[in-house]
Amino acid sequence: MITGFNTDVEYEGRVYHVQTEDKGSQNPVVESLVYSGGEIVGSRRVSYVELVQSSEASEEEVLRRMEGQHQTLIREIRSGRFDPEGPRPYGSLIVSNQSLDEVVLSFLARESAAGRIRIEVTGQEALEEGSKPPLRVRVVAETSNRPVPGARVALKMISTLDRSQDLFCGETDPEGWVEAVLDLPVLQNGRAAILCQAEVGDSSAETQHLLRKREASPGT
Numbered sequence: 407m408i409t410g411f412n413t414d415v416e417y418e419g420r421v422y423h424v425q426t427e428d429k430g431s432q433n434p435v436v437e438s439l440v441y442s443g444g445e446i447v448g449s450r451r452v453s454y455v456e457l458v459q460s461s462e463a464s465e466e467e468v469l470r471r472m473e474g475q476h477q478t479l480i481r482e483i484r485s486g487r488f489d490p491e492g493p494r495p496y497g498s499l500i501v502s503n504q505s506l507d508e509v510v511l512s513f514l515a516r517e518s519a520a521g522r523i524r525i526e527v528t529g530q531e532a533l534e535e536g537s538k539p540p541l542r543v544r545v546v547a548e549t550s551n552r553p554v555p556g557a558r559v560a561l562k563m564i565s566t567l568d569r570s571q572d573l574f575c576g577e578t579d580p581e582g583w584v585e586a587v588l589d590l591p592v593l594q595n596g597r598a599a600i601l602c603q604a605e606v607g608d609s610s611a612e613t614q615h616l617l618r619k620r621e622a623s624p625g626t
Contacts, residue, residue, distance in 0.1 A: 410425060410426050410427030410428065410472065411424070411425070411426040411427075411472060411473065411476040411612060411614070412424070412425050412426075413476065413480060413610060413612065415480050415483045415484065415610075416608060417483050417484055417486065417488075417489070418486075418489065420442060420443075420489075421442070422440055422441065422442050422447070422483050422488060423440070423441040423442070424438060424439075424440055424441075424476060424479050424480055424483070425438065425439045425441070426438040426439075426472050426473075426475055426476040426479075427472075428468055428472060431458060434453060434454045434455045434457070434458045435451050435452065435453050435454070436451070436452050436454060436468070436471055436472050436475050437449070437450070437451045438450045438451075438475050438476060438479050440479060440483065440488060442488065447488050448479070448487075448488050450475060450479065452471070452475060454468060454471060457471075465616055466616065469614055469616070473612075473613060473614070477611070481522065484522070522547070522548040522549070522609055522611070523545050523546065523547060523548060523554055523557065523604060523606060523609045523610070523611045524545070524546050524547075524548045524611055525543060525544070525545060525602055525604050525611050525612070525613045526543070526544040526545075526546065527541060527542070527543050527544075527602055527613060527615065528541070528542040528543075528544070529541045529542055530600070530615040533588075533590070533600055533615055533616070533617050533618060534590070534617065534618040534619075534620055535590055535591065535592045535593055535598070535617060535618065535619055535620040536590060536591070536592040536620045537590055537620075538587055538588060538589050538590070539587070539588055539590070540585065540586070540587045540588075541561070541585070541586050541587075541588060541600075542583060542584075542585050543559050543561075543578075543583070543584050543585075543586070543602060543604070544578070544581075544582045544583050544584075545557040545559065545578050545582050545584075545604045545606070545611075546582055552582075553578070553580070553581045553582025553583075554578060554582050554604075554606055555578055555579060555580045555581070555582060556577055556578060556606060557577065557578040557582070557584075557604050557605065557606040558575070558576075558577055558604065558605045558606065559574075559575070559576055559577065559578060559584045559586075559602070559603070559604050560572070560574065560575045560602075560603045560604075561573045561574040561575075561586055561588065561600060561601070561602055561603075562600070562601045562603070563590065563591075563598055563599070563600055563601070563617070564598065564599055564600075564601050564614075565593060565596050565597065565598035565599075566596040566597050566598070567593065567595060567596040567598075570601070571591075573586070573588050573589070573590075573600070574586040574588065578604075588600070590617065592620055593617075593619075597616070597617075598616075598617040599614045599615060599616050599617055600614070600615045600617060601613075601614055602614075602615070
């Protein structure tokens with residue numbers, strides 16, 4: 407079973423919590439739950455039994471599916487899908503005396519201010535227990551792919567054995583990059599992953615990257 411995703415999303419003054427987890431190879435399902443005010447207001451369960459039965463089965467692929475489903479629900483929350491009053495109809499926020507050009511410019515301004523972001527990580531292939539790998543993290547706008555400066559980036563280690571461990575915190579430069587050198591411990595048992603979270607304004611994103619077990623030295 408792979409460690410899941412947990413994200414708080416604010417929409418119209420209401421905070422929603424999105425939780426996505428893998429139910430394990432014995433029950434190959436990616437399950438996402440949406441909470442608001444302590445109650446479940448939405449859920450999504452997607453089977454990956456066909457993946458388990460194929461030669462493409464891997465933790466990385468399951469993790470990719472988990473992240474995709476998690477981010478889809480976050481986008482749906484921000485679109486108003488879980489609003490108690492229902493999604494707002496198209497044009498509900500447009501002032502009637504605006505010209506078409508003004509409407510388009512207003513829309514683009516809102517998208518720019520509250521645009522969704524994406525995380526790109528370079529160097530994750532070097533993530534191994536007991537190592538000090540350098541990582542480069544870039545935050546970009548999801549739709550335009552433009553760099554996002556001033557985004558807060560946090561790196562944590564999460565494992566099946568203990569609470570999460572903070573490893574790094576910093577901000578992206580004008581090109582959207584931030585660099586970190588991690589000091590990764592050796593785990594005697596269990597599995598671990600590096601959780602990368604980015605925030606800027608009301609937008610957030612996260613990714614997980616599995617931590618490889620340290621290879622045993624010859625003769626041990």
